[in-house]
Amino acid sequence: MAPFEPKLSRKTRRVRQRHLKMQAAERILMDPDSDVVGLVANGDMTGALRRLMERYGTPLYRYCREALRDATLADDVQQQVFIEAHRDLSKFTGLSTLRTWLFAIARHRVLDAAKSRRRVQAHIEPGDAISVPDPRRSPDELIDDQRILEALVGCLDQLPDKVRTVLLLRFQQGFTFEELAQICGEKPGTLQAKVTRALPLLRACIENRTGGSL
Amino acid sequence: MTEPIARIEAALKRLGEEHEPPVGWEARVLAATATPKAKPWWWFAFPVVALAVIAIVVFAWHSTLDQPLQLSVDREKGAVAVRGDSAHVGDIVHAKATGGSRYRAVWVYREDHLVVACPGAPQCRRDGKATIADLVLDTIGEYTIVALTSSSPVPAPAGQLDADLGKTAEMGVHQEHKTLKVR
Numbered sequence: 001m002a003p004f005e006p007k008l009s010r011k012t013r014r015v016r017q018r019h020l021k022m023q024a025a026e027r028i029l030m031d032p033d034s035d036v037v038g039l040v041a042n043g044d045m046t047g048a049l050r051r052l053m054e055r056y057g058t059p060l061y062r063y064c065r066e067a068l069r070d071a072t073l074a075d076d077v078q079q080q081v082f083i084e085a086h087r088d089l090s091k092f093t094g095l096s097t098l099r100t101w102l103f104a105i106a107r108h109r110v111l112d113a114a115k116s117r118r119r120v121q122a123h124i125e126p127g128d129a130i131s132v133p134d135p136r137r138s139p140d141e142l143i144d145d146q147r148i149l150e151a152l153v154g155c156l157d158q159l160p161d162k163v164r165t166v167l168l169l170r171f172q173q174g175f176t177f178e179e180l181a182q183i184c185g186e187k188p189g190t191l192q193a194k195v196t197r198a199l200p201l202l203r204a205c206i207e208n209r210t211g212g213s214l
Numbered sequence: 215m216t217e218p219i220a221r222i223e224a225a226l227k228r229l230g231e232e233h234e235p236p237v238g239w240e241a242r243v244l245a246a247t248a249t250p251k252a253k254p255w256w257w258f259a260f261p262v263v264a265l266a267v268i269a270i271v272v273f274a275w276h277s278t279l280d281q282p283l284q285l286s287v288d289r290e291k292g293a294v295a296v297r298g299d300s301a302h303v304g305d306i307v308h309a310k311a312t313g314g315s316r317y318r319a320v321w322v323y324r325e326d327h328l329v330v331a332c333p334g335a336p337q338c339r340r341d342g343k344a345t346i347a348d349l350v351l352d353t354i355g356e357y358t359i360v361a362l363t364s365s366s367p368v369p370a371p372a373g374q375l376d377a378d379l380g381k382t383a384e385m386g387v388h389q390e391h392k393t394l395k396v397r
Contacts, residue, residue, distance in 0.1 A: 049247060053240050061239075062230035075236050079243050086247040148225045156229075171226035199219050206222065214218030 033098035040089050049086045056099060057082075060106055063173055067110045067165050069157060070117070077113050081106045096182040103173065104183040107165050114161045147210050155205035163198050170195055281313035285320075285361035285390040292351075301351060301396045307359070309347045314363025314388060320347040323358040326375040334370075357394040362387050 008016070031037065033055070039048040060081060065074035084105050092101060156164050162184075169175045169183060170191075177188035184191060207213055292304025301307075311320045320332040332338035332347045339346050351357070358375055362368050364387040371378040379389060 046244070046247070049243070050240075053243060057235055057240065061235035062233050065233050066230045071233075071236075075239065078235060079239055079246070082243045083246050086243075145221070145225065145228075148221060149228060152222065152225050152229065167226060168229070171223050172229050174227075199222055202222050203218050214221055 031094070031097045036098055037092065037094070040092065045086060045089055048089055049082065052085060052098070052102065053082055056102055059173060060102065063103070063106060063168055064110055066153075066156070066172060067161075067168055068113055068117075069153070073113055073117065077106070077109045080109055084109075096179070100175070100179045100182050103169060103175070107169065107183055110165060111161055147212075148206055148214070151206040151209040152202065154209060155202050158205060159198060159201070163194055166191055166194055167198055167202075283314035283318075283361055283363045283388050283390050284312045285359065285392060286310045286312075287359055287392050287394065289394075301357075301394050303351055303354060303396060305351045305396070307347075307349045307351060307357070307394065309349065309359045309361070310341075310344050311346075311361035311363070311390075312344045314361075315365040317364050317367050318345045319362040319368040320345050321360045321362065321371050321378065322347055322349055323360070323375045324353060324355045326358070328371050328373040328375075328378070329357070331371050351394075351396045354396055357396060358391055359394065360389055360391045362389050364388065 033052070036048045036051050039045075039051065057078070061074060061078045064077045064081075065071060068074050068077065081102065085102055088105075092098065096104070156167070159167070166180060166184065169180055170177070175183065177192050180186075180191045181188045203214055286309075288308045288310070289301055290306040290308070292302065292306065294302070294304050307322075309320050309322060311318050320330075320338070321328060322330040330337050330347050330349055332345055333340070335347070337348050339348065345361075347359075360375075360379065362382055364382075364385070368387055369382065369385065372381070379391075382389065
């Protein structure tokens with residue numbers, strides 16, 4: 001049942017709306033990309049796009065690449081994200097930072113691309129390869145960072161797309177859970193729980209793949 | 215020793231560090247977002263002008279279409295008051311031919327003899343695309359009013375109703391007639 005919400009008078013609604021607008025304006029001023037917002041306000045959309053590409057082109061590409069594990073697809077998605085950003089920049093309301101907004105677009109496009117690819121691959125590939133422990137190492141031996149990285153790539157692939165994107169946004173891109181909540185449209189606590197559950201799974205998978213212990 | 219989960223988090227942070235976006239990606243994005251060249255003002259006016267021209271052409275074409283020939287006969291009562299609605303001597307008749315082709319004529323006969331032939335007679339006038347004969351009924355008898363139309367000029371009447379109508383019918387002139395008895 002929906003919680004009871006008192007009916008607000010027109011004046012109260014107006015005051016609340018004004019307050020929200022002021023909050024959004026304050027957020028824009030505090031946004032490290034407020035200069036980009038300024039360019040948008042002056043109608044210089046191309047200038048704003050150039051700055052966004054300069055700042056976030058590489059991190060966004062890396063996120064797409066690791067989330068999709070496909071260089072060509074990542075390239076397409078990354079470009080698509082900036083094209084969409086250019087189209088919608090004038091509608092940016094300042095409810096989040098520009099970086100968060102940009103990665104929210106990226107997350108949607110990545111999930112769409114992963115979904116389309118899965119649909120195609122379902123007709124081609126018989127299934128995931130079974131991970132086999134590396135026989136060269138004893139279980140007690142400590143795994144070096146490079147081997148963790150190599151195993152991690154394969155283990156991330158085994159996670160659901162949504163969990164994988166959350167892990168990448170949290171650790172690769174360094175978003176806080178509050179920012180993640182804005183990107184994913186979920187509560188920070190829910191996302192934190194997802195991450196907390198996924199990390200031990202990754203650990204088990206990495207140890208299984210490498211045959212060592214972390 | 216570092217915690218296992220912390221090592222995974224660190225590995226996640228380093229993931230993809232070696233990858234760089236392909237060369238020229240920014241140019242491709244800029245090309246895709248380049249705004250098309252602003253269209254000249256007349257580009258927006260073109261559909262309006264085109265529609266107006268089409269409307270004018272359709273109207274002109276429609277107005278040139280042949281409307282069916284119509285003959286209407288209105289009667290004004292004369293100065294002398296008489297009983298009844300029938301035509302009497304002294305009444306004035308307005309015989310009006312409208313529609314039809316390019317050429318129109320109104321001929322009025324009394325007892326098969328021509329009384330007025332429009333256009334040409336003093337009792338004739340034109341009102342827009344109508345040819346009108348205004349005739350004072352000065353004699354008792356049966357009047358036959360004929361409206362004629364043709365795409366070529368209507369030949370002048372000889373004076374006899376049957377002969378005139380026969381001749382014009384042979385030439386393909388369209389006719390409408392009405393009769394009026396005057397007491």
